[in-house]
Each structure stands twice: as C-alpha cells, then as structure tokens.
Amino acid sequence: MTGEQDDLEAQFAQWRQYVRRRRELRQTDTDELEDHLRGSVEELRAAGLRADEAFLVAVKRMGSLDELAREFAREHSERLWKQLVLTGGTDDPAVGGRPRRELLAMVLCAVGAAVSVKVPELFGADFERDGAFYGPNAGLLVLPWLAAFLAWRRRAGRVVVGVLLALFALGAVAANAYPLAEDSQSVVLTSIHLLIALWFAVGVAYVADDPRSPRRRMDFVRFTGEWFVYYVLIALGGGVLTVFVFGTFETIGASPEDFVGRWLLPCGAAGAVVVAGWLVEAKQSVVENIAPVLTRLFTPLFTAVLLAFLVTYGVTGGGIDVEREALILFDLLLAVVLGLLLYSISARDPLAPPGPFDKLQLALVVSALAIDVLVLLAITGRITEYGTTPNKAAALGENVILLANLAWSAWLLLGMVRRRAPFAALERWQTNYLPVYAGWAWVVALVFPPLFGFL
Template identity: 45%
Template sequence: MARWREYASAREDAARVDALSLQLAEDTSRLEAAGLSGDEALLVALRRIAEEDDATRRFIAENAAGFLAAPAATGHAPDDVAEGSKREFAVALLCAVAAAIAVKLPLLFGYRLEGDGAEFYLLNLSLLVLPFLAAYLAWAKRPPRWQMGAVAGVFVAGAVAVNAYPFVDGGSTQTLTAIHLPVLLWLTLGVVAGAALWRTVAARMEFTRFTGEWFITYALIAMGGGVLSGITVGVFDAIGLSTETVVSEWVIPCGAAGAVVIAAWLVEGRRNLVGGVAPMRAVVHLRRVRRGG
C-alpha cells in the first residue's frame, strides 16, 4: 500500500490520494475480515480502485509481475467470504447484545428508566451504549492501538466527569451536559472509523456519510420495532395478558440499545443493501419540494 501511495502521490493531488487511500484501506480491511489473505485483499481492492483511477491502473500495469507472483485465491474463496460475513454478523450481534445488557445493568444498583433513575440515564445512556458501537467499529476498521486507547480514555473521562460533578437536578448545566456528551462521544467514534487516516478530509467526509446513513437506518429499525411492539401488546391484550410493562421496560430499551450497533453493521457490512437509502431519501425529498413549488 505504501508503494501505491508513493506512486499515486507523484501523479495526483493530495486530496484525491487521501480519498483513494481511505477507500483502499477500508476495502482491504473488509476483504480480510471476509476471509482473504492480506495480499489477496490488497490486490482485489487495488483492482476495484483501478476501474476509476488511471494512476492505479498504470501502477498495476507496471507492477504486473509482482502481482502475478502473489498466491492465487483457492477454490474455497466463496466459502471463506461467507464465513467472514458470518463472523462479522456474529461480532455485531455480540456487541448489540452487550449494549442491551449494559442498559439494564444499572437496575442492579436501583436505577430505573423512570423515577429517580431518570437523571442517571439522562447523563449516562450514551456511555452505556456507544462503547459497544466503538468496539464493533474497532473490529471492523482495525485502527492502531493508540487510537483505541485514546478513545477509551475519552469514554472513561466522560463517565467520571458526569458522575462526579455535583449537578443540580434539572439545572442548565445538567441539561447541556446531557445534550453535548453524546455528541462528543459520537465525534470520538469518527477517530475509530477513520482508523489510520482519521486526520484526512476523506475520512471526515466518510464518517459524515456513515452518520447520515446510520441515522436513517436506525430510524427505520425504530419504526419497525415500534410497530411490532404495538402489535405484540395488542395481541396479548386480546387474550387477557398484559405485556405493557415488559415491552416498555425491557423490550424497547434493550432493542433500542442493540439497534445502535445493528444499524452500524447494516451501513458498514451490508452497504450494498442499504447504501442507497440516503440518496433515495434525498431524491424523494427533492421531488416533493419541486411538486410543492
């Protein structure tokens, strides 16, 4: 990858090289997670970029002998890719379940979502859920260890600050903290998502895209979950069983927490299925605006 970057930097502007480097790193990481070796993943990722980039095509042509000498993929590659996809889903599911459990752990210490525990959840909800999203992104993006340590430090510092500071119940400082802490932690996730290229403009734009598509995907999951929860409550009410407490105190909070990670998995791991959601929504909105005008 270093040879390609040096070659491309001599022939293209820095911004484009940064964007292509981010794409190359992400594609390589995803292919490795799917079961390919490092050399195979890099070769496939380079060939994908070469379809749209002249410098990369020339780089491959000039280094064809080296690429041909690389080990060829075995006949079991499709099985390896399928196994990698299963492993990716398993990691996302594990992180989602952990987030769901973490949301209910404060119950062991007497904190409930309503009543006296509402203040605790107001300040700590993002600290209970987002670390597991960070863990999934760290697994998917493979950032350097120092980045993961720095991000973990931000989460720990945030947890100490919001739980040690003597907030006045309902005060403006408490409200501002509850609003801005999730924003700070979400921006910190951008460091994990950007991995080694987190300082580049391309990485920031990619995280902006991820944020938008994650929001849309999460909203769709939430709407679907709300409909299913309503149907479930209605069905059990029809036979004389009340499930409102279980749904409101367990199903909805745990589902909402787990969906944070699952939405990220859908955006990152299944981009071919939901990658067009944001553009599609934009087109629908523009058409409505034009009709209204």
C-alpha cells in the first residue's frame, strides 16, 4: 500500500507542476483544484478502483486543464494584466503592496550591483588593465545581489542565508587567495568555473522556500533559461541606447566614449543581472511563451549540426584538435546541448505522451554523446603523450561528467520514447545531477590552482 501511495503522490506532484506553469492561476486556485482532485480520487478508490486508475479517471473528469486555464483567464482577466504591467494606484495590500516592495528591493539590489563593480577602482583596480582581478571576481561583485533579492523574495531562513554567505565567502577565497599571473591558465579556469559555482549559489537562494524539492530545482533550470532570454533582450536594448548616446552627444562636439566605457557599460551590465531576475519573477507568463519556442527551434538545428559533424568526421577521418580554444568550443557545444535538454524538460507537460520532439531530443543526446566520446579519446591521447595541463585536466573532468549525464539521459529518453520509462525518471535524474556540476566547478576553482602550481 505504501508503494501505491508513493506512486499516487508522484502523480499528484507531476499534476501540480503542470498546473503551476499556468501563471494565470493563483496559488489558492491551485490548492483548490488539488483538493477537488484529491477528493475525487478518494471517492473512486473507495468505490474499488486502484490508485492509478482513480487518478486517471479523476483527471479526466476535471476536463482539459488548458481549457480550465483559459476559463480562469476569461473570468479573471485582470490578473493577466497585473502580471504584464506594474501594479499601482490601489490600496489593496494583497494586490499592490508586494509588487511595489519587490520593485523597491530590485532597484536597491540592482544599484548595489552597479556600485559594486566600481568599488575596486577606489583601491587602484582598472577594468581594462586588471583582467586577472576582474575575471575571477566578476561573479562575486554582481551575483550576491541577485541572490539577496531572491532570498528576500523567498523569505529565506537563517540556515539558507548562512549557506549563501559561506558559499560567497568561499568564492572570495578562490578568486583572491592564490597568486595567479594574468597569463595563467588558472585565471581563465577560475573565472569560468567560479562563475558557474556562484550561479548555483544563486540557485540555493532561488529554492530557499523548498530546498529539497526536485520541482524547485527544475524551476531554477527554467529560471536560468528565462533569465538568459531577458538578459539578452536587455543587452540588445542597451546596445541601442549606447548608439543613441554616441550619436546625440557627438552632434554637439562632446565625446561620451569615456562615460560609456567606464560607467554605462559596466554598471548597466551589472544592474541588468538583477533586473533580468526580477523580470523573470514578475513576468513569467510572458517569457514562458518565448523560451520553449526557442528550445524547439534550436533543438533540430543543433541536432543537424552534430549529425553533420559526425558524418564529416567519419568521411575525413581527421583527428580532433584539443588545444585550449577547441576544448572550450566543444565544452560549450555540449553545455548548450545539455541546456536545451534541461530547459525542454522543465517546460514539458509531464502528463503528455511521448511525441516526435522527444525522439528528436533522443537523436540530439545520442549525437552529443558520440562527440563527447571522441573528444574524451582525443584528450586522453594527448595527456598520455604530452602530459596534463590545467586546461586538459578540467576538460577531461567536465567531459566525463557530461558523458555520465548524457549516457543515462539517452537511456531514459529511449525508455520514455518506447513507453517503458516515465518522464518523471528523466526529470529526477537531471535535478539530482545538478549538484555534480556545482561540485566540479568548485573543485576546479579551489583545487586546480595549487594542484598545478598556479600555472
């Protein structure tokens, strides 16, 4: 009976995740719908149905959730407008109070991030000359403010706040405790991996309301994709603003180059990190329609590119160049593939049956897995012949981690396409694997510099 109840609760969890993606439904609406569904399930179980049968029949009785969401949107259309514009001009604290507080908190954190990138100049640092300082410290100057905003919004407890402080303090040690020369390989590795590690620290703030929930981890994956979309849009808008600044000021004989280079670009880029996070939180119903479309657009394109590469590799028989630029390129390629997989999983209806897009994803993952094996063979061959370097060791570890993820993901996708494994298994695998990436990023940032003699 316990196993049957666990399976039933897993089905309820999938149903809740699907419902919560309908941003036009409030939390109270979701709770009411779930109470109604649970009541129907209990009635059907009392009538003699098994738990899984009762759940399916109860869901069918409730009708199409998409139709239900549209009905809510029609009856409560003012909710949609309040999600798309800043609320104001109302005395109802339940409607207008919290959005105004969130706006104020966002502005304070964005200003804090913008100021933080200028503080090092008070101690003689220069953005153009001191790359060895700004590279590893970029995340430390900006991401704590985004984490602070999310922790405030989630009403994080003392334990979570303590964990965040410890993680960012550890990041400060990794960025500044080692004597790294500006042309050191470890500077680049630390800059990249510490930024990744600190982004997962932001994830701790994001899931502060339910740290152990796999659903919240997948929500953070979706937040990451949506944040990236918003940040790119803000950057494009900032580029247009910069063009107008140059054009207008130069007409009166004034050159804004120094202001743009020293103030507008660094401060704007830092503040936009927090603004993008706030936009994702405040306007999720808008970007939720954009990011899945981008995922479905680029998944077939990347699949075609990877298959074309494998065919060309087989025809030409040429080896893979494993110099630093090539390693970074392949790791980025595999990271993009993993990102497409993760985000499509986060945006997928967990109750939907397998379809053509799932088969396309399987082809994408299998292609990436084959390329990962080729890269690993090339790296191990070069290490065996010429010895290891920080870049090669980091690439080796990352490709092994990606190999394990992609291999099991391919197996789970195959089972799902063949209707022999549930979608929930793939989702659990990805959410449980996220700490592995964070752990490896910390290892590279903290252990690699002294391990390789600060090379």
